[in-house]
Amino acid sequence: MAISSEVQAVSDTETQKTHANEGFPLLLLGALGVVYGDIGTSPIYAFREALAAAGGDGRILRVDILGVISMIFWALTLVVTLKYVVFVLRADNKGEGGILSLMALARSHARSHPRTVTLLGICGAALFFGDAVITPSISVLSAIEGFKIVAPDLEAYVVPVTLLVLITLFAVQRFGTGKVAAVFGPITALWFLALGYFGLVHIFDDPTVLYAINPYYAFEYAILSPATTFAVVGAIFLAVTGAEALYADLGHFGRRPIVVAWLAIVFPCLLLNYFGQGAFVLAHEHALENPFYQMFPQWALLPMVLLATAATVIASQAVITGAFSLARQAAQLKLLPRLDIRHTSAKQFGQIYVPRINLLLCIVVIALVVGFGESGNLASAYGIAVTGNMIVTSILLAVVMMRVWNWGKKIVVPLILGFLVFDFLFFTSNLSKLHEGGWVSILMAICVMAAIIIWQRGSQELFERTRRSEIPIEVLVKQMSQRPPLIVPGTAVFLTGDATCAPTALMHSLKHYKVLHEKNVILTVETTGTPRVPADERASVSQFSERFMQVTLRFGYMEEPNVPRALASLHKLGWKFDIMTTSFFLSRRSLRTNTRYGRKIFDRIFITFARSAADATEYFRIPTGRVVEIGMQVTL
Template sequence: MTDVKLAIAGAQPDQPGPWTALGALGIVFGDLATSPLYTLQTVVQATGGHFTAQSALGILSLIVWTLIVTISVKYCLFVMRADNHGEGGILALMSLVGANTLRGRAAGLTFMGLLGAALLYGDGIITPAISVLSALEGVNVVTDAFKPLVMPLAVVILLLLFGVQRFGTARIGRAFGPIMLLWCVVIALLGLTGVIRQPQVLLAIDPRHAIDFLGHSGTSGFLVLGGAFLCITGGEALYADMGHFGKGPIRLSWYAIVLPALLLSYAGQTALLMERGTIQGNPFFELAPSWAIYPLVVLATAATIIASQAIITGSFSMTRQAMQLGWLPGLNIRQTSDRMYGQIYVPVVNWLMMAATLGVVIGFGSSDRLAGAYGTAVSTTMLLTTCLLFTAMRKVWRWSLPASLVVAGIFLVVDISYFSANLLKIADGGWLPLTFGAIVFGIMAIWRTGIDAVHASLGRLSVPPRRFLADLDSGRISRVPGTAIFLTKATDQIPPIMIDHVRHMGALHHNVIALTVLFEETPRVPDEERCAVELIATDFWHVTIRFGFIEIPDVAAALKRVKGLGGSIDLDKAVYFAMRDLVVSEPRASILSRWALPLFAFLYRNAVRAVDRFSLPPANVVEVARQIEI
């Protein structure tokens, strides 16, 4: 078990400043910190609202040890150690273990990573809906007069939330940390009042209460397991947002603030269950005095907006990663802050998520009906993360097989238990995020298959360098003043766009650059490794520019830093030539099935143009249409 000791030793937090930890509290822990709003409410529904002291202790023990094993140990100590050059998230983990293709030996690992990422989109649609609804429903504890207004008000809040995304979150982000700190203090104090009245809830720290409850509760215990899982539904955010804050601040916020607050909140709610024996409402709001309900609803709504904001921006970041790794078409990405690199906005993702989230809110209408849809996607992603983590233990950390099996096996037991319990929710709404995830996964697979087919077709159109260069050196190709930059995916052949240009124009510019932009399977590329230059012929260079999978490519700026080009080149006046391809089916059987080809062609046709994706000067770009058969 030496490997395990080394992992824990290497997983110790850095020495983060308190302000960084406060920022991590606001961005990373919104979902986890607001889970007390609906977790025990879901458990109440699963049990019919009837509790004995022993069953209440068993449920609390189950929640306590789920938080400890899954978040405190699995994610904070082990998963966050599997960083890809400081970046986290299931796609970064997939790249770390060397999986980025659906062919060959890595296909299974790639399938896990892509499916996990796709399912997180489904979770991103459910999270804002259930969080905002459960916060607003707190007023029902005092009066039913506002009950008909809860759903419309949730729709208005979510409309505003998605509507302000285009302005970025740099300004409002400064308030996230203090608000979440206030939220954690409030829920901890509320929980403490319940613990003081029923101190025996502290006995739940003994895991035997959880084991005894599951052993004697039969089918109802399995239903409770599905509800208890909601206490960790924001766990993936710790890993996904690691690149923004680092491991130390995230761990400090969790161990010092969020975990104690959650334990006290769940303990206080459990004390209420033990006191009353029967409860029908939401134990979170039932725990508060009546005079505090309205301020608590306001604070809870603010906290759930932060939780929703975190999952939305997380979806933007994951989209960028999938795009750069070649699993999604190029989309328009806007940088919304000149100081915070992670502050980006992806319009098409924002509006699609808004439409789906509002549809879920209107369709389900309340948080208790929506609870059945929540957790299925996340439990699947957590299971897939553990499988990829096992591979990282063996391939990246070089652990022995026994050590890897022991550690991953413990996590798998927990993950499989929750995954199985959440399968019971499929008929009650769990199908919804799974369907969203399956659609996104299908789009990813179709896009990658189509892109591979396009590259193969372009390879057949290319001309070997020797023949083209012979024509260039012999003077059969005239040269005219100016600089032309031809964007190409080819790295070892003359670009088809250059061949077409010479054939139609009968000449080539005096200075010629064949430019290839590559996206690496690492988050960032150091400046000294950004560009590579090869002199192909007189005044003819091939330049390769590399970007990491989380970087926004600025090709024009990168070109100006390239060394080794001719001193007479004026890049500000250079003309960029790019192809605008139109995909059609070959006369013979297509690589893609008949139903998939139209979808790929639609995605390919509507992918962001090179001028936008690569930050090229629009006035200097010439796009040439071309038909490609696949």
């Protein structure tokens, strides 16, 4: 994998310049809809599940309620505000965020164990996919369950309606989210304002709930109820799920809109709602089954159920879009096969649709809703993947702090250890739910990680086996100058992953056609560890001889590798590229295996991945009429 060592952290002001032309108010509104959709729907079920865990003996006491609210308050303050808003958002990779961006940034500056950093990044990416299948399931299902309070007779329709909403959501992905995204921000803004308003109103039911700001009540609960504390902490983590979206969507909005949206709108409204739910339960002991919906007056119940449904669909959309972006990054970094990526907007970069990822997510999400049936059951499956992702983020952040920011260990070690204490506390508490459904996200993450490892190892073996039959390009150039074959007009471009050896397509062309073009370009396409590559660093050219030259094109992992467009820019380096007189030669390998049975399974999986990879012609945006494919067989 070709990852450039040119990655460097940039300041927040540089990040903001990327988005300056979009307008801060629009970015702020967009961040509300996309970034905070997931964490914004947590009040629907987080406090309810924490109370259920606290009432293990069937009774809920005042100390339990204040303890739960205190834990939620400090979890939001320390994990989201301090860790993510203050520190993680500053670890941008040329303006981009996300676990793979953080991995690329850390690895480019890691003086030792770069493979360990890569493995951590792969783990984090796999865990994100584990989270991506749980969020749509629990969010939409919990919102639709609100109809049971409006009309108890509708309980039998909760799962079917949830499935209908989710299937519709996945079906419309192919059309893009541009038009729908325009209303995401206003709907989510209305949602947060409603959360804050109704929470504030109910705080007056029992204002003593504000005592929970004091961390004493969290510690008091942990000391008085050690048997249930672990379960409660696992449920409270539901209140901070979605925090990783702050970092993942950094490149879309910039740091300032995300920070302002959190501090000015999201954080205050979430706190008001949680405290309002706590005060409502203190004043109405019967409101334990579903305090979020029970605290609304009758006139507001149906509108809030509809608004909650819209908010959860938006939260699900944000996770699905994040999964598409992460899959594209993984493919660009050669962690996964080339994917069929369709751009759904001609104006806005980053709006993409990945059919196979969409289908996979849809199948798994539907299976989860049918299998678990209730959001309370799904809550048991939630948390392990997210907490694992947070642990990986903390470790990679430590590398960035020391190697990129040049912070001393006296600052980094206690800070990261503090983050890891909370991360591992949440992780171990969620592990207790492994047998209740937590295995789902872990299984999904294991499958993704296994796919990445199989693809990487198989690609490396294929590269090595192919290289054995190739000769150094210098040797071929020398032979062609001494005994030149028939020369035909035009330019031939041979794509290869190894610029030091003669491409297989070139060797087969000489063998079968026994001709050589006037100009022959050995082309290598590299993916760097930066999101985007400046135009003046896009290409490098070296001349082997009069007829042979070597060109290296570099693309960032967030860019679309358009080879003809990049070659057209080489006139600045002295080469006039004419697409009409140029032919692109690609090798199409037919893979087969004859190894022992145990290894054969992995080989067949790799071969299946290779066959499913997006066509190189389309992936590199090469006109099909200018492509010549030469086949060859390779035995693994």
